[in-house]
Amino acid sequence: MRKKIVAGNWKMNMDYNEGLSLFSEVINMVKDEVTGQQQAVVCSPFIHLHSLAQMAKGYGKIAIGAQNAHQAESGAYTGEISAKMINSVGATYVILGHSERRQYFGENNALLAKKTDTVLANGLRPIFCIGETLDERNAEKHFDIIKSQLAEGVFHLDEAHFSQLVIAYEPVWAIGTGVTATSAQAQEIHAFIRQEIAAKYNDTVAGHTTILYGGSCNPKNAPELFAQPDIDGGLIGGASLKSRDFVDIVKVFN
Numbered sequence: 001m002r003k004k005i006v007a008g009n010w011k012m013n014m015d016y017n018e019g020l021s022l023f024s025e026v027i028n029m030v031k032d033e034v035t036g037q038q039q040a041v042v043c044s045p046f047i048h049l050h051s052l053a054q055m056a057k058g059y060g061k062i063a064i065g066a067q068n069a070h071q072a073e074s075g076a077y078t079g080e081i082s083a084k085m086i087n088s089v090g091a092t093y094v095i096l097g098h099s100e101r102r103q104y105f106g107e108n109n110a111l112l113a114k115k116t117d118t119v120l121a122n123g124l125r126p127i128f129c130i131g132e133t134l135d136e137r138n139a140e141k142h143f144d145i146i147k148s149q150l151a152e153g154v155f156h157l158d159e160a161h162f163s164q165l166v167i168a169y170e171p172v173w174a175i176g177t178g179v180t181a182t183s184a185q186a187q188e189i190h191a192f193i194r195q196e197i198a199a200k201y202n203d204t205v206a207g208h209t210t211i212l213y214g215g216s217c218n219p220k221n222a223p224e225l226f227a228q229p230d231i232d233g234g235l236i237g238g239a240s241l242k243s244r245d246f247v248d249i250v251k252v253f254n
């Protein structure tokens with residue numbers, strides 16, 4: 001069976017001390033309360049990564065991730081962080097292609113394909129985000145958008161590398177808006193994503209790929225979303241900043 005994952009994306013929230021106290025609450029609750037095989041991932045700002053990885057050491061149920069990485073291995077890119085650096089502090093995941101990176105930092109599919117290569121080459125697992133805007137959905141272009149984000153962003157990978165990916169479907173209109181995709185809307189796209197993966201690779205790869213839903217996911221709506229056959233967990237924004245809510249979402253898979 002494929003892995004169930006609940007990943008928190010703190011975005012640009014939490015100063016250093018706030019982040020450490022949030023994480024220590026999360027880790028204690030996960031230790032005490034999570035009984036299933038699911039993986040919790042906390043994707044913090046860069047400044048927390050090393051400390052969080054130290055705190056989570058030896059505890060396999062919690063992994064640490066970054067929210068971005070530069071496409072180059074190293075060099076004169078003032079202000080940037082490389083995949084090798086992220087790996088060196090003990091993080092294992094990197095969110096790539098979040099809609100906020102696409103929208104505010106001009107990241108397109110071609111750039112994200114390069115970032116994916118670099119992140120994989122450094123032994124990290126990308127959580128690769130895709131999703132349509134409201135205008136695209138209203139124009140009934142959502143399937144085309146998903147198709148091209150996959151084709152141009154990750155389908156250049158060989159099977160072994162692709163198998164390291166986690167895919168996250170985050171409809172842009174559901175992010176931070178309080179409007180969640182219905183479980184039927186989300187399932188429809190997740191099934192489509194799995195079908196595209198099967199067509200590009202094969203049924204085994206498609207069957208093993210973890211596909212997360214993100215967008216106004218909370219402890220109330222997570223059980224119904226995660227009960228859908230092609231939804232393998234969530235990428236959680238706002239609710240991941242509250243330890244109780246985040247761990248309650250992780251516990252949906254208990």
Ligand SMILES: O=C(CO)COP(=O)(O)O
Binds near residue numbers: 174214235237238
């Ligand atoms: O963007 C998201 C996670 O990456 C979702 O954010 P919200 O859960 O705050 O809608």
